[in-house]
Amino acid sequence: MEKFGPFECEFVAVNHSIPDALAVFLRTAGGTVLHTGDFKMDQLPLDGRITDLRHFAKLGEEGVDLFMSDSTNADVPGFTTAEKEIGPTLDRLFGQASKRLIVASFSSHVHRVQQVLDAAANHNRKVAFVGRSMVRNMAIAAKLGYLDVPDGILVDIKNIDNLPDNRVVLMSTGSQGEPMAALSRMANGDHRVVVGQGDTVILASSLIPGNENAVFRIINGLLKLGADVIHKGNAKVHVSGHAAAGELLYCYNILEPLNAMPVHGETRHLIANGKIALDSGVPEESILLADNGTVIDLRDHQADVVGQVEVGFVYVDGSSVGEITDADLKDRQVLGDEGFISIITVIHRATGKVVSGPEIHARGVAEDDSVFDEIIPKINAALEEAVLNHGEHTTHQLQQVVRRVVGTWVNRKLRRKPMIIPVVLEA
Structure with missing residues (x-):
């Protein structure tokens, strides 16, 4: 107490x-x-x-x-099924596998890792932990006595290529489809472990609601590489x-x-x-x-x-915590989905006539910037009209004029809503 x-x-x-x-x-x-x-x-x-x-x-x-x-x-x-019922299933799957075994689970699930170690020992296989959190957590669990590691069963992932495929088990993170986790990178061909024909991948976890698409994407990727994928839907390899x-x-x-x-x-x-x-x-x-x-x-x-009380997400973005906002994320989504257009124009302060530009640069909007040639006269005309009709004007107001002209044209012509960054300078 x-x-x-x-x-x-x-x-x-x-x-x-x-x-x-x-x-x-x-x-x-x-x-x-x-x-x-x-x-x-x-x-x-x-x-x-x-x-x-x-x-x-x-x-x-x-x-x-x-x-x-x-x-x-x-x-x-x-009632939730007992953990001990998973052991026999894992032991059977280990006995049937002819090549490498890759088991993905939560890096905090010490009991599941223990069952994998026991099955590996029964079938004379070595185990390598894959993923930083898996390596760290299992080292702590073993040190504190929560994980019983059979003598000589662990190997460093760097040495698995020196072992026959039928002697290797990889205990990996990424069971929920996390994009940067080890299993996702294997499925994408972006990991030192290359999944091949005849390998067996066991997803020893439940689907957390919201992760379905990410997990199924990994399963499909692994199947395309020739692996046999075992999961809770086709074998008793996990209990909640x-x-x-x-x-x-x-x-x-x-x-x-x-x-x-x-x-x-x-x-x-x-x-x-x-x-x-x-x-x-x-x-x-x-x-x-x-x-x-x-x-x-x-x-x-x-x-x-x-x-x-008002609550929300605290975003971690690189080394910053809490500084990024929902508006920042929306901007990133627009950049990723719709592209980016910048327009740089220099105008005469008194007449509003264009001295230089408009110079248009686009990314992710059209294959060739020449597609914007037909909008340039409309930008020039809109700026001249804005200066002549509004004696008192600011560069911000003129930039909004350019934004509206370009945004309307791109929406009608290209059916897109990109991020538009206009820059108007007065000479």
């Missing part, structure tokens, strides 16, 4: 794919809160560390005013690290919370979790389906929505 300011925190062991996962029970002046974090109720975990339901029951007896539970699998009926509906209902019945606020999931998951809470006896008015930034007030055993 720890005390942080006005909060007394009690930590409860829960089972998850990451070792030593913990739920947190908060005692406050306003009431008690239990947050599960990511968890499931695997009764036969590889590390022997089950979710401490006895402790949950004690907290239920003390009283849980607000229960915040993992919603990721709330719409999945029943999150509680299904049956496990959540079990928790609600043990705890009997006064209020429930589903967390960790999309709207559909939160709603499904809320229905489970309702079925278990939590009053409908005490089930809070909150968005990011929703302010919840817990007082006298009652939780209520009392406000909303």
Whole structure:
């Protein structure tokens, strides 16, 4: 038990794919809160560390005013499959593979990596970790005793070319289609590991919602290279690290919370979790389906929505953090999708006549800049008219004139909406 300011925190062991996962029970002046974090109720975990339901029951007896539970699998009926059922499948696939094996998983999934190491040892294969996070995390896990590495089984990726293909296993990152991860680069032919005919690739992970297109793109790329691709859809090579509906209902019945606020999931998951809470006896008015930034007030055993604070993304862009905005990203999207046009013109300050230019440069808009020749007279005329009709004018106003003329013409002629950067100088 720890005390942080006005909060007394009690930590409860829960089972998850990451070792030593913990739920947190908060005692406050306003009431008690239990947050599960990511968890499931695997009764036969590889590390022997089950979710401490006895402790949950004690907290239920003390009283849980607000229960915040993992919603990721709330719409999945029943109970999550035990991790130990994956081992035999991996062992069978390792026995069937005639060439190299590439297994992709989360770099935090120590239990899955342990199963890969065990299967590799059973079939006399060496294992190389691929991807910075995989190498770093497994080194830490081994050092702390969470990963049991058989003697002599690990090799550096630089040395795999010295081994026969049927003696190699690559434990890789990139199971979610991350563009810069090792597996994506292999599928694109942009990695030192060259995937070839007869290699077996195992995607030992679930699809995170939103990553479907990226993952299927990788699968298609690997298949084109001649690899056999095994994934959760065609073999039992992964089980979720999150509680299904049956496990959540079990928790609600043990705890009997006064209020429930589903967390960790999309709207559909939160709603499904809320229905489970309702079925278990939590009053409908005490089930809070909150968005990011929703302010919840817990007082006298009652939780209520009392406000909303503005929240958003903090973008990491190279070495800068939080400096790039949504407008910057929109500009980049326009540049990538529609192209770029710059127009540089020098005009006479008094007459508005063009002294030099317009000089038009385009990227990603048309094959030849000569396509813009017919718009040049229209730019000249628009500038002269703007100067003559508006005695007081600024270069910014004239640049907007050029932007409108070019933008209208490009939209009608080329059916494009590129970024347009006009520069007007007065001589």
